[in-house]
Amino acid sequence: MARGGKAKNLRQSELARHLANNPLLTDEELAGMFGVSIQTIRLDRSELQIPELRERMKTALQASRPVRSLGSDELVGELLDIQVGHYGVSMLKIGPEMSFRKNLVARGHHLFAQANSLAVAVIDAEVALTGAARVLFKLPVKAGDLVMARAEVSSQRGNKTVVKVISRVQEAIVFEGIFTVFTLHEEGNQ
Amino acid sequence: MARGGKAKNLRQSELARHLANNPLLTDEELAGMFGVSIQTIRLDRSELQIPELRERMKTALQASRPVRSLGSDELVGELLDIQVGHYGVSMLKIGPEMSFRKNLVARGHHLFAQANSLAVAVIDAEVALTGAARVLFKLPVKAGDLVMARAEVSSQRGNKTVVKVISRVQEAIVFEGIFTVFTLHEEGNQ
DNA sequence: GTTATAATTAGTACCAGGTACTAAATTATT
DNA sequence: AATAATTTAGTACCTGGTACTAATTATAAC
Numbered sequence: 001m002a003r004g005g006k007a008k009n010l011r012q013s014e015l016a017r018h019l020a021n022n023p024l025l026t027d028e029e030l031a032g033m034f035g036v037s038i039q040t041i042r043l044d045r046s047e048l049q050i051p052e053l054r055e056r057m058k059t060a061l062q063a064s065r066p067v068r069s070l071g072s073d074e075l076v077g078e079l080l081d082i083q084v085g086h087y088g089v090s091m092l093k094i095g096p097e098m099s100f101r102k103n104l105v106a107r108g109h110h111l112f113a114q115a116n117s118l119a120v121a122v123i124d125a126e127v128a129l130t131g132a133a134r135v136l137f138k139l140p141v142k143a144g145d146l147v148m149a150r151a152e153v154s155s156q157r158g159n160k161t162v163v164k165v166i167s168r169v170q171e172a173i174v175f176e177g178i179f180t181v182f183t184l185h186e187e188g189n190q
Numbered sequence: 191m192a193r194g195g196k197a198k199n200l201r202q203s204e205l206a207r208h209l210a211n212n213p214l215l216t217d218e219e220l221a222g223m224f225g226v227s228i229q230t231i232r233l234d235r236s237e238l239q240i241p242e243l244r245e246r247m248k249t250a251l252q253a254s255r256p257v258r259s260l261g262s263d264e265l266v267g268e269l270l271d272i273q274v275g276h277y278g279v280s281m282l283k284i285g286p287e288m289s290f291r292k293n294l295v296a297r298g299h300h301l302f303a304q305a306n307s308l309a310v311a312v313i314d315a316e317v318a319l320t321g322a323a324r325v326l327f328k329l330p331v332k333a334g335d336l337v338m339a340r341a342e343v344s345s346q347r348g349n350k351t352v353v354k355v356i357s358r359v360q361e362a363i364v365f366e367g368i369f370t371v372f373t374l375h376e377e378g379n380q
Numbered sequence: 381g382t383t384a385t386a387a388t389t390a391g392t393a394c395c396a397g398g399t400a401c402t403a404a405a406t407t408a409t410t
Numbered sequence: 411a412a413t414a415a416t417t418t419a420g421t422a423c424c425t426g427g428t429a430c431t432a433a434t435t436a437t438a439a440c
Contacts, residue, residue: 037389052427057247108320109303116299129330130298136322227418242398
């Protein structure tokens with residue numbers, strides 16, 4: 001091949017795609033997949049500014065840890081301020097992985113998760129569970145946005161607490177929710 | 191040191207703790223931290239059956255990926271059946287990482303995410319966004335449970351569609367939601 | 381068909397972070 | 411002092427690279 005370099009471009013974009021999906025692929029494996037030499041893969045990577053395996057693993061690990069986008073952790077987002085029993089504030093940075101691919105609008109359940117976990121965190125009890133919620137997605141949130149959620153306990157009777165959460169992106173209200181949370185005193189299972 | 195080996199035991203348990211918190215530490219760094227030689231660290235690791243850096247990174251990455259408990263994918267759960275515009279069914283297996291550590295009860299937003307993403311998937315449009323939702327968490331769901339969500343389009347006027355979602359664990363209704371979803375025709379950004 | 385250039389492949393020296401092994405030195409215990 | 415546990419040293423080898431130089435092959439343009 002020469003000047004055109006269509007095969008090269010195609011291979012490189014495929015390569016970038018593969019590595020984005022699976023950062024654990026070695027140059028040798030990639031060379032096998034594309035039927036080219038290891039050196040070619042290394043040239044491709046250097047042209048595409050894609051670092052080596054170990055670096056990719058590191059960044060992939062770091063990306064998967066600190067943001068705690070959703071899933072394993074108790075709180076979704078970063079807790080900025082809290083006064084248990086009264087209010088709490090958390091911040092969530094919307095990443096592209098939290099958004100629809102087509103338009104990069106954040107998927108609703110991420111905003112819900114931030115608000116829900118904040119509402120539960122604000123409750124002054126060992127164990128608290130959401131019993132009901134009413135939510136409004138007032139404006140679309142886009143990847144890159146920083147969502148600030150503020151939860152306030154608005155009433156508390158017995159084991160039933162109502163928490164209001166308002167989430168903003170730069171002053172604009174993007175989400176509102178009213179969460180009814182029930183507290184359980186230990187052994188709160190069934 | 192000899193028979194007792196208190197210093198050794200202490201160092202080894204500390205080492206295990208450190209590596210659990212941060213799998214990226216090299217033997218050299220660990221040797222520095224504990225003031226011993228690299229060889230000692232390697233002996234410790236082999237006695238503790240702790241693999242080398244690269245392996246640790248791999249397993250840490252895999253642990254953070256495959257479940258996709260929430261985040262990157264378009265649909266939360268596994269799509270079992272769908273008739274776009276009418277109904278959809280999805281299944282979600284609740285893992286311990288989706289639950290509160292204290293009582294292994296699933297955190298509400300996972301059920302919400304399953305229902306929300308299913309409601310959006312069921313809509314017959316390029317782009318659909320949740321505008322509002324009313325949800326009820328009727329029974330606690332525990333780690334290990336298989337949640338079946340069924341979404342049905344209950345009304346459609348203009349760009350506004352109402353979808354009802356009912357989630358069950360073995361016949362028992364654990365979640366109900368009414369989602370108001372708005373469709374956008376391309377370029378649906380702002 | 382020849383030629384200039386792009387693209388690919390080969391080869392070498394070097395590096396980090398290891399494994400696996402052998403052997404020596406150190407330290408604690410009795 | 412003798413013995414056993416522990417630690418350190420040293421060597422050969424491995425993977426998955428970087429960085430560099432040089433040779434080879436393909437292709438478009440003339």
